Amino acid sequence: MTASGDELAARDITVLLVEDDPPTLWRLQDALAKAGFDVVAAATLADARASLAKRTPRVLLTDLQLPDGHGVDLIRETRQRFPDTEIMVISILGDEESVISAITVGATGYLLKDAFPTDIASTVRDLVAGHSPISASIARFIVRRTQANAEPPPGPPLNTTKLTPREIDILWGIAKGFSYAEIAGHVGMSRQTVPGHIKSIYRKLEVHTRGEAVFEALQQGLIKL
Amino acid sequence: MSRLLQYVLLQAVIVIVCTIALRHPLAEPPSSALVTAFSLKDRDVERSATLPDFVASRRSMNDPAFYRGSFIYDAPSARDDARRAWSVYLPRFTNGVEIIVNGVEILDSRRDPSANRPDRATPEIAVIPASLLRDGPNDLVIRLYVWGPVSGFLDRLYVGPDEVLRPYYEKRTLLFVTLPMVFSAWQGILAVILIVLWAVRRHEPAYGALAAAMALGAIQAFLPTAVDQTAHPEFNATVIASSAPLESGFVLAFAILFFGRKWPRYGPLIFLPGVLLVLIGLFGNPEMLRQAFVVLGIPGLGLNLVLLALVVAWSELRRQDVPSLLLGCAVTIVLTCWVHDVLSVLQIIPDHRVFFTRLSYSAMLVAIGAGLTWRFAGALNRVDGFAAHLAIRLREAEDKLKASFAREEARARAAALARERARLMRDLHDGLGGQLVSIVALSERGDASAPVGDAARAALKDLRLVIDSMDDIGGDLMLALGSWRDRAAAQLRPHGIALDWRATPPGLPVHPELRPWHVIQIVRILDEAVTNAVKHAEARRVTVSIETLSDTSSSGCGCITVEDDGKGFPPASGGAAALERPAARGLRNMRSRAARCGAAFELVSGAGGTSVRLTLPRRFPDGDAVAG
Numbered sequence: 001m002t003a004s005g006d007e008l009a010a011r012d013i014t015v016l017l018v019e020d021d022p023p024t025l026w027r028l029q030d031a032l033a034k035a036g037f038d039v040v041a042a043a044t045l046a047d048a049r050a051s052l053a054k055r056t057p058r059v060l061l062t063d064l065q066l067p068d069g070h071g072v073d074l075i076r077e078t079r080q081r082f083p084d085t086e087i088m089v090i091s092i093l094g095d096e097e098s099v100i101s102a103i104t105v106g107a108t109g110y111l112l113k114d115a116f117p118t119d120i121a122s123t124v125r126d127l128v129a130g131h132s133p134i135s136a137s138i139a140r141f142i143v144r145r146t147q148a149n150a151e152p153p154p155g156p157p158l159n160t161t162k163l164t165p166r167e168i169d170i171l172w173g174i175a176k177g178f179s180y181a182e183i184a185g186h187v188g189m190s191r192q193t194v195p196g197h198i199k200s201i202y203r204k205l206e207v208h209t210r211g212e213a214v215f216e217a218l219q220q221g222l223i224k225l
Numbered sequence: 226m227s228r229l230l231q232y233v234l235l236q237a238v239i240v241i242v243c244t245i246a247l248r249h250p251l252a253e254p255p256s257s258a259l260v261t262a263f264s265l266k267d268r269d270v271e272r273s274a275t276l277p278d279f280v281a282s283r284r285s286m287n288d289p290a291f292y293r294g295s296f297i298y299d300a301p302s303a304r305d306d307a308r309r310a311w312s313v314y315l316p317r318f319t320n321g322v323e324i325i326v327n328g329v330e331i332l333d334s335r336r337d338p339s340a341n342r343p344d345r346a347t348p349e350i351a352v353i354p355a356s357l358l359r360d361g362p363n364d365l366v367i368r369l370y371v372w373g374p375v376s377g378f379l380d381r382l383y384v385g386p387d388e389v390l391r392p393y394y395e396k397r398t399l400l401f402v403t404l405p406m407v408f409s410a411w412q413g414i415l416a417v418i419l420i421v422l423w424a425v426r427r428h429e430p431a432y433g434a435l436a437a438a439m440a441l442g443a444i445q446a447f448l449p450t451a452v453d454q455t456a457h458p459e460f461n462a463t464v465i466a467s468s469a470p471l472e473s474g475f476v477l478a479f480a481i482l483f484f485g486r487k488w489p490r491y492g493p494l495i496f497l498p499g500v501l502l503v504l505i506g507l508f509g510n511p512e513m514l515r516q517a518f519v520v521l522g523i524p525g526l527g528l529n530l531v532l533l534a535l536v537v538a539w540s541e542l543r544r545q546d547v548p549s550l551l552l553g554c555a556v557t558i559v560l561t562c563w564v565h566d567v568l569s570v571l572q573i574i575p576d577h578r579v580f581f582t583r584l585s586y587s588a589m590l591v592a593i594g595a596g597l598t599w600r601f602a603g604a605l606n607r608v609d610g611f612a613a614h615l616a617i618r619l620r621e622a623e624d625k626l627k628a629s630f631a632r633e634e635a636r637a638r639a640a641a642l643a644r645e646r647a648r649l650m651r652d653l654h655d656g657l658g659g660q661l662v663s664i665v666a667l668s669e670r671g672d673a674s675a676p677v678g679d680a681a682r683a684a685l686k687d688l689r690l691v692i693d694s695m696d697d698i699g700g701d702l703m704l705a706l707g708s709w710r711d712r713a714a715a716q717l718r719p720h721g722i723a724l725d726w727r728a729t730p731p732g733l734p735v736h737p738e739l740r741p742w743h744v745i746q747i748v749r750i751l752d753e754a755v756t757n758a759v760k761h762a763e764a765r766r767v768t769v770s771i772e773t774l775s776d777t778s779s780s781g782c783g784c785i786t787v788e789d790d791g792k793g794f795p796p797a798s799g800g801a802a803a804l805e806r807p808a809a810r811g812l813r814n815m816r817s818r819a820a821r822c823g824a825a826f827e828l829v830s831g832a833g834g835t836s837v838r839l840t841l842p843r844r845f846p847d848g849d850a851v852a853g
Binding site: 092093094095112114115116118119135136137139140174175176177178179182 | 681682685688689692693696698701703704706707708709710711715718719726728732
């Protein structure tokens, strides 16, 4: 009975799972518990807050539409109070609207509700390891925002001014379906460092405080004093 | 009708005012200076005559009538320092006079061009040289020359101190000599203006006719008529005699054309009297011309004036504009004066031999000048108004155009939206709808092994595809394929099938004409190929190759190949048809989707696996019509 290194690591990882749909909750909980994670489940925003007060999770997995509030608020609070907690948003479609709005308040990853159990576990594990997931359509959405447009395209507001040209190149590669190896070769870095860049990109898209949000909105000309 | 009445009343008032003015006697010197008693020797017949007096017209110009009379010269008293100059003042005479005082001729009016025009009531005054004057009675002889056409006339004459008589003489000169000269000069200027106007606007002959009238009037006024001094007496006489009927004819022609009446067929007849006079003047003798003038000239003038009055009255009643009214009043004045003059010559009314027709013609000149200026100013206003109107219309047209553009844009937007909605419905129906139905069917079977999960996943995948295709990818199919790669990899991973993605830079050419429905069709073909590899081929690896085939042309065609290393399809002809049915349907679907996008579809299946090769068109078809 020697536990593998992975399992040991997984057992140390506490996951707070916030999801109001019971079947989805069971499914995700099963997938994570089978992979060895220490899962605490919450069905409402109030439950989640209560749970957060008791114990700080390593990973927060939350749905956005909750019966008593919005997941975005939970993400923002968690991000401010527990900076070391990795935050993931649970999305049905992985669409830009939900994922980007979560990223701007501090999420660094997303999980599809219908993902296969193995994928669910590996995604969480990768996130803890510092590898944030990104889809081609999310990458596409972000690089679109880096292009100067007189009229901002529809979707949640996003400040991309902090992204470096290299990071934008990486996003372009992902958007076009190139593999990490191909992207790494193209921008001149090792394949292993690419996922780390994704997390860095997410962090740069984050709006940390209300004051900063106002400042950035001013800089982007979204609001006028 | 009331308008006609008003007009006629106005003209009647003018006639009355004119008549009163004409009958108003001209100022005359004190009667103490009057010399009336004469003895007349006319053609060897002697009789006593009291002025004013008439003598018969005659043929010869050198056959004067002699009026003999006398006046008393009061010797100045001793207390006067200087002797006052005395003059003989003749207010009116026709046609020429010589004044002889004490046997010495002191004036010959025939040397004065103005005095020789019987139509002008030119007065004469002659200062009697002091040396001729005798205290007491002095002889005074007037030789009256008559050359027709009217009879000779000698008005009452005055002899007296020059200082007493001269103001009356000056007054008459101003009225009957200077004023006509001023008006003639004005007429000359008018002629020049009208000639220029006509030269610039040749299509308006009205101005040409009026210019001819004005020129003729101005020329005849300045022609010399001194009996023995002119170079071409016949020519001058002809011009003078024919000027009145011709000029009035031209003015009438002007009025007809100017006031918009059609030029009548017998129009040229108005020039007949004038032309006849010219012919007589050129080919006959002066006496004939004078007689003809009486017969043709004066009635011709009158007829033209009457016609003119009618034309102008008609115009005024129809248009009620200021030029017609002004000209109408002027014509009435001239006509009244003409009637007065004719009656005066015919001695139906007391005859003072003062003719006002030519003088009153100046009223018409003023009316013509004022009318033309009015017309011109009106035309300028109309031009301004037209420009403003044009600007307004232009703005209106612009607004309309903008509105129609906006409408068209809205319509196009609505049409695009409707098209997009129809496409979305069809896509959802094709994919999601069918899959949901199959989920329902599977779950109703209550079979635990039924692949409900697969069907639901396929439905979700299709929903993601439809949503993804909505995004604007700017014609870069690579962006759509990037998203598809994520989904395909997720689909293959649980089956343990590796996805080998081989995108050869620069990937696929950009197609600006690429529409979402093209993307959906292409991605569905690729989905079908991957699904076949998962379900039927038992493959271990799926390879997706993306490249641009560069052929002879500058821009190559994109080519997407999906290969698996499975067992391949058995030939469609052999084997159990029932088993192959879903695969065959999938194949048919792939072919029809490729055809809709104008892409070449190629499927090679064998023992080593299946290869689906999609060669994209150079240009994606525009219409969605082929899509069923």
